[in-house]
Amino acid sequence: METNLRKRNLEQENNTSEQEDHLTDSSIVEPTEPPKPKDETPEFMKEALKDLTPRWRNWWIRGLFTILMIGYFGLVIYLGTFAFMASVILFQVKCFHEIITIGHQVYKSYDLPWFRTLSWYFLICSNYFFYGETAMEHFAAFIQSEKHMMFLAKYHRLISFMLYLVGFMLFVLSLVKKRYRLQFFMFGWTHVTLLIIVTQSHLLLQNLLEGIIWLIVPVSMVICNDIMAYMCGFFFGRTPLIKLSPKKTWEGFIGGAFFTIIFGWLISGFLCQFPTMTCPSEISSSFSVNLDCVPLPTFQQTEYQVPLFIRVLLKLINMDVASVMIYPFQLHSLSLSIFSSSIAPFGGFFASGFKRAFKIKDFGDTIPGHGGLMDRFDCQYLMATFVNVYLHTFIKLPTPKKLLPMITAMTAADQIVLFNDLKDYLANKVPEIYKYF
Known part of the structure; x- marks a missing residue:
């Protein structure tokens, strides 16, 4: 009798919990209604645009701020690599804020303990991991000049993982009864946002460091x-x-x-x-950027033969072009x-x-x-x-300039092993090189 009674009580508690959880998380299914459209015309433009239709008013507003954004882009190009880096990071933070804010507003989750704090904490952890990887590749000269930086570089992935574990444990400790589903939903929301925003902004920065043109x-x-x-x-x-x-x-x-x-x-x-x-x-230990080099073949003019069918078409307008000089990058x-x-x-x-x-x-x-x-x-x-x-x-492709910082960061014993392996490889591949060793 007692066993059956306990089972009934347990089933009732589970059913009640599921119903409460469903009611609590019902906001996940039905997003809030959008606010009524508001006049987005800036104050300094209202008088000039007041007689225009909404379609043309939006045209002028959009056009003006497009010009301003292009102007900002031109200014960043003029300021160079570090201005691009700062802009990428600032835009990344703002984009993350906009997406996370939608989650907070739509699901009315401001009362979830530590959620906003943990969202930003995971953003910091993600940036520490990705930009730490970038720093070890492109700021090797500076890192090797500072002992404490060498420690951070050596244990970078371990430190990153431990930082993430702290956030993970804080999230588990913040779970609140009747809010489980909503909290796990927002946990997933944060991580997908990090995947979209942080990962891809990191790739944007990687492209920049391969050459501003990229x-x-x-x-x-x-x-x-x-x-x-x-x-x-x-x-x-x-x-x-x-x-x-x-x-x-x-x-x-x-x-x-x-x-x-x-x-x-x-x-x-x-x-x-x-x-x-x-x-x-190439970023030196003094944080100066060297952008002076011999252009790669991709950026040197090369002669290309014009395809036959294009030559035939050109001859119809009395033009006979057999070859052209263009940049491979084009x-x-x-x-x-x-x-x-x-x-x-x-x-x-x-x-x-x-x-x-x-x-x-x-x-x-x-x-x-x-x-x-x-x-x-x-x-x-x-x-x-x-x-x-x-x-x-x-x-x-790997270049000596990029491999050298990685080699110099190795221990003397590892460098000797690498040298011997490379010597044996070259001697076997090209026997005449062996005389130089």
């Missing part, structure tokens, strides 16, 4: 595609492209792709002329521009679906006419990942 050209392509797709769609758009974004049209999509390919070819050829754009960033830019105009926009479609799922118009209101920073970086992060993969697949 950041400027892809970013410019996405900007060009966004602007030209908007303009072509605004003036000529008639055919809807995708249901997730009703304002997107096929005319805008095709027009943006056409202008992006032309723009990418021209800007690539122009920037290849400047070693400061193409040289990998050919690579075709791949980048095709991706930026055909695949990268799906980052924007993904963001549109995300916003529709939670009934919000924009990720934030940081930039009038554009929304939040995440509204402008949804395609950039996807583009940065592609560029990084493309670099490692077709371009980037």
Whole structure:
């Protein structure tokens, strides 16, 4: 009798707990209604734009702040590598804040203990891990000059893992009865956000350190595609492209792709002329950046034979061109521009679906006419990942300048072993080299 009674009580408690958990987490299923549209016109523009229709008012607001953003981009290019680094980190933090804030607002989770604190703590841990890896590769000269930095470099991954474990244990200790499902949902929300924002911004920084051109050209392509797709769609758009974004049209999509390919070819050829754009960033122990080097073959003009079918077409207009001198990087830019105009926009479609799922118009209101920073970086992060993969697949090869810091960080005994192994390898591969040893 007592055993049966205990079983009944336990079943009742479980059922009650499940019902309470379901009621508590019902906000997960039904997002809050979006706020009513508000006038986003900046104060200094209200008087000038008051007589325009909302469509044209948005055109002028969006256009002005597009020019301001391009101006900021130009300023960062002028300031150089460290300005790019600072901008990438600041934008990453702001994008993370915008996405995490949506979770807090939509699910009304401000009362969850330690959740906001833990979200930012995991962001710090992720940045410490990724940027620590970057520092060991590109700041080797500075790290080797400081003993305490050598300690942090040697145990970097262990320290990163221990920091994460602290956050993991704090999350477990913060679990509250009747809030379990919601808390685990938000835990997953935070980690997916870290995967999207921190990982891809780290790849963006990696691209930058391989040469500023690997950041400027892809970013410019996405900007060009966004602007030209908007303009072509605004003036000529008639055919809807995708249901997730009703304002997107096929005319805008095709027009943006056409202008992006032309723009990418021209800007690539122009920037290849400047070693400061193409040289990998070499950062010394005094934190100065050396951008003076002999351009890689990718950035040197090369003669290419014109395909036969193009020569035939040119002869129809009395032109006979057998070969042309172009930069190999311009050919690579075709791949980048095709991706930026055909695949990268799906980052924007993904963001549109995300916003529709939670009934919000924009990720934030940081930039009038554009929304939040995440509204402008949804395609950039996807583009940065592609560029990084493309670099490692077709371009980037180990160089002595990058291997040397890794070798000097080894112990003397390991260096001798490496030397002997390399000597044996070279002697077997090219016997005539053996006379030099």
